[in-house]
Amino acid sequence: xxxxxxxxxTFQMCAPIHNWAGLWRxxxxxxxxxNKLDYWTDMAQTAERGLLDAIFIADVFxxxxxxxxxxxxxxxxxxxxxxxxxVVPVSAMAHVTRNIGFGxxxxxxxxxxxxxxxRFSTLDHMTGGRIGWNIVTxxxxxxxxxxxxxxxxxxxxxYDLAEDFMAAIYKLWESxxxxxxxxxxxxxxxxxxxxxxxxITHNGPHFQVDGIHLSEPSPQRTPVLFQAGTSERGRQFAxxxxxxxxxxxxxxxxxxxxAGKLRDAAEAAGRSGNDxxxxxxxxVIIAPTSAQARELHAEYSRHLDxxxxxxxxxxxxxxxxxxxxxxxxxxxxxxxxxxxxLENITAKAPRPVLAKDLVxxxxxxxxxxxxxxxxxxxxxxxxxxxxATGVDGFNLARLSVPATLNSIVDQLVPELQAxxxxxxxxxxGTFRQKLGSPSARLMAPHPARLHG
Amino acid sequence: xxxxxxxxxTFQMCAPIHNWAGLWRxxxxxxxxxNKLDYWTDMAQTAERGLLDAIFIADVFxxxxxxxxxxxxxxxxxxxxxxxxxVVPVSAMAHVTRNIGFGxxxxxxxxxxxxxxxRFSTLDHMTGGRIGWNIVTxxxxxxxxxxxxxxxxxxxxxYDLAEDFMAAIYKLWESxxxxxxxxxxxxxxxxxxxxxxxxITHNGPHFQVDGIHLSEPSPQRTPVLFQAGTSERGRQFAxxxxxxxxxxxxxxxxxxxxAGKLRDAAEAAGRSGNDxxxxxxxxVIIAPTSAQARELHAEYSRHLDxxxxxxxxxxxxxxxxxxxxxxxxxxxxxxxxxxxxLENITAKAPRPVLAKDLVxxxxxxxxxxxxxxxxxxxxxxxxxxxxATGVDGFNLARLSVPATLNSIVDQLVPELQAxxxxxxxxxxGTFRQKLGSPSARLMAPHPARLHG
Numbered sequence: 001x002x003x004x005x006x007x008x009x010t011f012q013m014c015a016p017i018h019n020w021a022g023l024w025r026x027x028x029x030x031x032x033x034x035n036k037l038d039y040w041t042d043m044a045q046t047a048e049r050g051l052l053d054a055i056f057i058a059d060v061f062x063x064x065x066x067x068x069x070x071x072x073x074x075x076x077x078x079x080x081x082x083x084x085x086x087v088v089p090v091s092a093m094a095h096v097t098r099n100i101g102f103g104x105x106x107x108x109x110x111x112x113x114x115x116x117x118x119r120f121s122t123l124d125h126m127t128g129g130r131i132g133w134n135i136v137t138x139x140x141x142x143x144x145x146x147x148x149x150x151x152x153x154x155x156x157x158x159y160d161l162a163e164d165f166m167a168a169i170y171k172l173w174e175s176x177x178x179x180x181x182x183x184x185x186x187x188x189x190x191x192x193x194x195x196x197x198x199x200i201t202h203n204g205p206h207f208q209v210d211g212i213h214l215s216e217p218s219p220q221r222t223p224v225l226f227q228a229g230t231s232e233r234g235r236q237f238a239x240x241x242x243x244x245x246x247x248x249x250x251x252x253x254x255x256x257x258x259a260g261k262l263r264d265a266a267e268a269a270g271r272s273g274n275d276x277x278x279x280x281x282x283x284v285i286i287a288p289t290s291a292q293a294r295e296l297h298a299e300y301s302r303h304l305d306x307x308x309x310x311x312x313x314x315x316x317x318x319x320x321x322x323x324x325x326x327x328x329x330x331x332x333x334x335x336x337x338x339x340x341x342l343e344n345i346t347a348k349a350p351r352p353v354l355a356k357d358l359v360x361x362x363x364x365x366x367x368x369x370x371x372x373x374x375x376x377x378x379x380x381x382x383x384x385x386x387x388a389t390g391v392d393g394f395n396l397a398r399l400s401v402p403a404t405l406n407s408i409v410d411q412l413v414p415e416l417q418a419x420x421x422x423x424x425x426x427x428x429g430t431f432r433q434k435l436g437s438p439s440a441r442l443m444a445p446h447p448a449r450l451h452g
Numbered sequence: 453x454x455x456x457x458x459x460x461x462t463f464q465m466c467a468p469i470h471n472w473a474g475l476w477r478x479x480x481x482x483x484x485x486x487n488k489l490d491y492w493t494d495m496a497q498t499a500e501r502g503l504l505d506a507i508f509i510a511d512v513f514x515x516x517x518x519x520x521x522x523x524x525x526x527x528x529x530x531x532x533x534x535x536x537x538x539v540v541p542v543s544a545m546a547h548v549t550r551n552i553g554f555g556x557x558x559x560x561x562x563x564x565x566x567x568x569x570x571r572f573s574t575l576d577h578m579t580g581g582r583i584g585w586n587i588v589t590x591x592x593x594x595x596x597x598x599x600x601x602x603x604x605x606x607x608x609x610x611y612d613l614a615e616d617f618m619a620a621i622y623k624l625w626e627s628x629x630x631x632x633x634x635x636x637x638x639x640x641x642x643x644x645x646x647x648x649x650x651x652i653t654h655n656g657p658h659f660q661v662d663g664i665h666l667s668e669p670s671p672q673r674t675p676v677l678f679q680a681g682t683s684e685r686g687r688q689f690a691x692x693x694x695x696x697x698x699x700x701x702x703x704x705x706x707x708x709x710x711a712g713k714l715r716d717a718a719e720a721a722g723r724s725g726n727d728x729x730x731x732x733x734x735x736v737i738i739a740p741t742s743a744q745a746r747e748l749h750a751e752y753s754r755h756l757d758x759x760x761x762x763x764x765x766x767x768x769x770x771x772x773x774x775x776x777x778x779x780x781x782x783x784x785x786x787x788x789x790x791x792x793x794l795e796n797i798t799a800k801a802p803r804p805v806l807a808k809d810l811v812x813x814x815x816x817x818x819x820x821x822x823x824x825x826x827x828x829x830x831x832x833x834x835x836x837x838x839x840a841t842g843v844d845g846f847n848l849a850r851l852s853v854p855a856t857l858n859s860i861v862d863q864l865v866p867e868l869q870a871x872x873x874x875x876x877x878x879x880x881g882t883f884r885q886k887l888g889s890p891s892a893r894l895m896a897p898h899p900a901r902l903h904g
Contacts, residue, residue: 014574016643017643022641024638024643025638025639025641032636032643035574035577035578035667035668035670036577036578037543037546037547037578037579037580040543040578041547061567061666062663062666063663063664063666070646071646071649071664072646073646075643075644075645075646075649075664076641076642076643076644076645076646077641077643078643078644081644081664081666082634082644082666082667082668083570083666083667084570084573084574084577084666084667085570085571085574087539087540087571088539088542088543088571088574088575088578089543089578090540090543091489091492091540091541091542091543091544091545092543092544092546092547092578093543094489094544095489095493095544095547095548096547110564110567112562112599112600114598114599114600115513115562115599118535118536118537119537119539119540121536122466122487122536122537122540123540125487125488125536126487126488126489126492126540126541126544127489128489142663143663145662145663146566146661146662146663146666147564147566147567147661148564148566148659148660148661148662182534184484186476186477187477189474189477189528189529189757190528191468191469191476191484191527191528191529191530192527192528192530192533192534193527193528194522194523194524194525194527194528197523197527207600208600209598209599209600210597210598210600211514211515211594211595211597211598212515212523212527212533214513214514214515214533214534214535214536214598215487215534215535215536216487216534218487305641
């Protein structure tokens, strides 16, 4: 059997810093232009030149204010704050490209399915069927407070709400308008055949809907569904709903375990484990020679912003790390935040974990493989990780802008192509079809089709 | 004193039909492509070629189901259904233009200020300060039902909620981040100076906010504020908040009255009447000769879809017109829907108004001037209307796509320029500055600056 081609997304965010605080200060770095439209259209064109599968845009709805009980450290570092709505730049990126997909993070905790359904249908129409939705529930208390709620919903209850949300939004996307309902028959004077448009009613514990979906069916109807939960409840949700799952995994063993459990969860939900495309987060630094890659790594490390990084980690773990001295042991405790973060950080850390270790650890791979070297060396390692873990590909994080993406497109992709482990042209069809589905639409037994 | 230049927006909607049902069936009409991105980028480039002030995109959150108690007639006619989220195409339109503004309709009834603030800040960043927000509250019961609410909020109560919404969102846009808070100082390692970012608390009757605004200040901070209310309560709201007001007026007397009352409302709110730019809706058909314009009018009239038009009017007025025979007198009654519609329809109608009169009346100008002729004839009439009513310009409705906009850009604009009544180049600066403001930001005594 021929070895599979890797899938590669570029992992981005509408903020000056994503996961490695300090890198916006690199000489010539363009991250400071995150709020300019050309920043996004240039990125899209570069990524499509490299035949990448998707631009995956993270989002966080809130600010990292666990560290020191204030947003000050995050603000000073530009650590995911300021941030912006990732829906907005999509149509511009779609306009300058033809094939690349867009994985857009949208938090459903503060949305209603009736409204969200229209927004994503519009995105799918305007991109010609290239939209994916990364389904997240909020984990920052600050986001809940901003929205006038006194506390964030508890972790598992967020998934109950998400299940109800999905049940309602599937009905709108898949069942309200039959195939062929929109006839555009000018002679007969019929735009839509009303007999083939159906009122949706949903009376769930959290959401009620009564009405027809406002948009006509888009090329994919339901966007390609991304998800990232790796708690037990999150895996159960992913097993039922996700087509692509984004996983963190600092060691091959952890990543392989997460991958296996996710495929099991899909089987438990009556789907095939192979219905899931698994993307492992990874950080890469690529240069023409190993020595140059080492130098780049050293330069990035010199620019690491310790306080900004701890502000991020405090948000991820829900623990205020500002009170610790560098030599203090980190007192890990279970919180209401992202549960996998803790497990991932501790997996590769020295025991006990000292406060000073956290900064470099989390920036460079406590949560994900961190690989630097020549394109050939990086390709070796990515292929080894894929082999050892069973993932389908990687979400390659932005480190320096646009250097990281340029190096992926100009160095890594040709190397993988030479090894026949990366496509040399996009497949036809929608984003879902380019990811290997025989259909533009989700198919049974996916729960979206239970009602369609 | 030199006569003022007219302001002209093109008035669009993300739907196959806007206000004149049936026109999508015109030979060669492109309205059926409303869900394609090129439709929007082509429109933007054409409008900017004509130096138009803005692309004003209407929206309706719901479906017209008053007529016959079902959405069938609206669906068959494509009458504002299907419809899409007007936020989505903006960045693509911004990418292919440099100067034109975007007036985007967004219903605040189902939004939260914390989330809406981030979305519009993102739009303003990505367009380089070219965003306007047309503030609307929902008027279709179907929209409320879709969102799981049993009844739409009553008319005046919607404005109470809107006042609370605006008070909260102004704080986020204007007061959370001081000027100069974002320093982007790579050497000092400071992206944002946290001392100049402030937590916003808002405890209103409808909305609570506790947190910093998530986006850094965009070029205009608060987008240019459009509003369209002409009820007494609506005018009071416009007088306090609006910078641009979109008015309907079937006769010069009604339009002049509305314009005068709006400027009075601004004065009553402590602002100047001239702080408002008033745009009168108008329908124009322009052709090289009067005879050709007459022929176009006849052709458009032949394509008028009576049932689709009555579906629209039933939605606007809240009266089910499906039960009436053509010769029946229309029993006008006050409802919870758009109050000015009734007044406007009856103003120009024969008395009593028969059901059969409503169709042509509402398509061709019961709510707005309807003018057809050569560019010179249309210019004469628009200037006369502007003179007689005191409005600053017009929202020229899309009738045929792209014929209407092309005729405005290629025929009407040069005619107005030759008369020195239309600009020959865009002014510098943001949308607000292009509209004549000395500042990119709103200025006191506008209530947005009470907190800034």
